[in-house]
Amino acid sequence: MEAIRKQASKLREQVARQQQAVLKQFGGGYADSVFADEGEAQQHTKLEKLYISTRAAKHFQRDIVRGVEGYIVTGSKQVEIGNKLCEDGKKYGVENTCTSGSTLSRAALSFAKARSLIEKERGNLLKAFGTQVAEPLRAMVMGAPLEDARHLAQRYDRMRQEAEAQAIEVSKRQMKIRETSGNGDMISRLEAAESKLQELKSNMGTLGKEAVAAMTAVEGQQQRLTLQRLIALVESERSYHQRVLQILDQLEREMVSERQRIEGAPPPVIESSMPPPPSYEEVNGIFMRTPTVAELVETVEHFLAEAIQSYRAESETELNLSSGDYIVVRKVSNNGWAEGECRGKAGWFPYEFIEKRERVLASKVAQVF
Secondary structure: OHHHHHHHHHHHHHHHHHHHHHHHEEEEEEEHOOOOOOOHHHHHHHHHHHHHHHHHHHHHHHHHHHHHHHHHHHHHHHHHHHHHHHHHHHHEEEEEEOOOOOOHHHHHHHHHHEEEEOOOOHHHHHHHHHHHHHHHHHHHOOHHHHHHHHHHHHHHHHHHHHHHHHHHHHHHHHHHHHHOOOOOOHHHHHHHHHHHHHHHHHHHHHHHHHHHHHHHHHHHHHHHHHHHHHHHHHHHHHHHHHHHHHHHHHHHHHHHHHHHHHHHOOOOOHHHHOOOOHHHHHHHOOOOOOOOOOOOOEEOOEEEEEEEEOOOOOOOOOEEEOOOOOEEEEEOOOEEEEEEEEEEEEEEEHHHHHEOOOOOHHHHHHHHH
């Protein structure tokens, strides 16, 4: 519709210019002087600029509304996905049955709580975009003040076209009177045409002032409102990101603290309190003095034992054990170590990792060697 109006206005202006060109060619000069008033020309130019300015501002407001509405639709879908992720994290944190600890459960619950807060903030942001940005601008685009001012400008434009046509009519009648010396009837018709032209010019001037004032007011309102809504949009989004950053900072501190607690945990009691196995010199009595048996190794008869707990050797003198292995124990130290042979290899291992067995199946004994 706007394109059709624009095209019609251009056609009217083109026809008026052609009419004025024809009159100039045949000596009609009255039409040129009708709109020679400088104030009216400035008023007409200003009104044209106001019309273009308000139309561009209206299109910009409409683009903002469309963009914000699209953002709200997309953001609402993101909120839905984020809330589903919250539910999954909360469910795992509550129902997890991990036997090695509850660290991941606590992290999942913390993540779900933080994500829920973030999605709540996103929902508030989308609501602010709708109520503080889209709705006011949409009301301005569709509002009566803009349409009323544009209708005044269009009425002024039509009246101006009518005045130009009337000026051409006056010029034609003047030419006829000059050519034929005119009679009373022609002169009276000329006077009537000139009177109508003066009336049109007067009405056009009044309507032009009203249109300029209305369009100027609308332009100012468009500029102020659009700027205010853009500022509100920026402030809402800035506040949203600040609150989300605070939530994420808190979540990161909680999760990093939990990770540090795990990484900094002391080793198992067995590993930390277990002294090293006896050295070769201790076992074989190579000392500057002769140690007692109690200081070194208790002499025992060889016996069979079963590993009740796996053990990972930490040096070449130690022996790897797997739970269920059978070992020929040959020595027992008074510091908690034993020495024996398993699967063709010999070495030291913690004595409390084994239990003595009186009877063992022959197939198990064969595994020792």
